[in-house]
Amino acid sequence: MGLSITSCYYDAYPEEEIDIIDPVLGVSYADDIVPLWVQCTGxxxxxxxAPNMQDNSYNNLLNGYVVPDNAEASILYKSLLGIDGVPIMPPGSSWSESKINLVKTWIDQGALNN
Ligand code: HEC
Incomplete structure (x- = not known):
């Protein structure tokens, strides 16, 4: 089974640290999402x-910051956009659309601890 390059949404925003997501397997919290938190754990x-994103980050985020299947309702996602009164994260800057969409996809796929 190969990865489809041409149909991959993320190809529009090539970034070396972003893996191409296998559309069948979906986003992995451990492999795709946790590495992004290095820019938050300072x-x-x-x-x-709060939230502690360094130790036990999954449980801490699911404890009020992430609504599984609903990124739009998740404080975590809002913080990356700086919307609905949630301050933008990281403070004073903004992630690329591809990274933000990776987090969005993870949440919308059920925010699994996978
Ligand atoms: C320079 C320090 C710093 C960094 C780096 C940082 N944050 Fe924050 N973060 C804060 C502070 C301070 C608050 C509390 C802000 C407030 O309540 O006004 C906060 C609050 C939050 C909240 C809670 C917002 C709420 O309304 O409860 C979330 C979620 C969050 N940050 C996510 C992130 C994510 C994701 C990253 C990495 C992309 C990140 N932060 C990087 C300092 C930081």
């Missing part, structure tokens, strides 16, 4: 700002 860690 502040979001034990005894830092």
């Amino acid at each position: 502040c979001h860690k034990e005894s830092g700002d």
